[in-house]
Amino acid sequence: MLRSKIYLILGIGTEIGKTFLVENLLRHPDLVSGSILPLAIKPIASGFCDDDKNSDTARIAKILGEKDFDKITPWRFKxxxxxxxxxxxxxxxxxxxxxxxxxxxxxxxxxxxxEAAGGVMTPITDKKTFLDLACDLKIPVLLVSANYLGSISHTLCAIMALKAKKIFLEKIIINENFPSQIKTSQLVRTCPKSRCEEHSESAIDGHRSRDFGQVLRTIERFSNIQTISIKHFLQ
Structure with a gap:
């Protein structure tokens, strides 16, 4: 499943499924030793509310049984x-x-x-990004992507940035359940009326579902890095 024991979880963007992946890794039977769980931190979080039980930090803390959020996310911003x-x-x-x-x-x-915040190139300071953090920590990376219109380009750009810094990218994990950033209804409205039946919402959704395997294969072919759905990765 994993070659190493310490990883930086990066994404091609925000709200892409990084915390969902971490949650499941913390519970994965192959990674749990008796009653000892893996460790997890998310150093930085923005849009944070102390009372939000569904925040990324709160979700990680709940699994770890940790009440002190500072031990997971010291830098929290509203x-x-x-x-x-x-x-x-x-x-x-x-x-x-x-x-x-x-x-x-x-x-x-x-x-x-x-777990990083946002995407690979999300700035931490005015001069440093999460790409710089990955470069300095020198630990393997798991890159989380998704299946939406434009995700292939976004994923390959993130991969190129990591490779340029000689950062070891072990796997690309695709969140197949991520909702498209462009709503199906928007796509339908842009189609010519003469083709409205061909481009109905159900047809487009079905096409997106059938194409998921092609998305995986395309990213893997261009990157030469193992690319897998999050569902199969966690099995």
Whole structure:
């Protein structure tokens, strides 16, 4: 399933399924040793509300039985914007927090999943992105993508950025249940009336479903990296 025990979970964008993946990895029987669960952190979160039980941090904390959110997400901001807009962040402090948890995971021989915020190129500061964090931490990456119009290009661009920095990308995991960022009804409205039957909502949704395998194969062919659906990855 996994070659290493410590990973950085990156996405091609925000709300792509990174936390869903982490939640399932924390519960996966192949990664749990007796009553000892893997570790997980999400250093930075924006759009955060302390009372939101469905926040990424709260969902991770619930599985780990951790009540102190600072141990999972020290940098929490209310504004739902890019981290470098949300507040002042010390990039070195973020790195040190990650490295402290990496050292702990190695000492305890446990899995550790570090979840990024947003996408590969999301800025952490005015000069540093999550790509820079990946480069500095020197740990394997799992890249989360999805099946929507434009996702192939977005995924391949993220892969190119990681490869340019010589970051080891172990797997590309596609969230097949991610809703399209362009609603089916929008696609239907843009089609000529003479073809409205061919481009009905049900036809487009069915076409998207049938094409999922082609999306996987296309990304894998261009990247030469194992590409798998999140469903099959977690089996």
């Amino acid at each position: 504004k739902p914007v890019s981290p470098h807009f949300a507040g002042k962040i010390d990039f070195s402090a973020v790195k040190n927090f990650c490295r402290k948890n990496i050292a702990l995971a190695k000492k305890q021989n446990r899995f550790l999943f570090i």
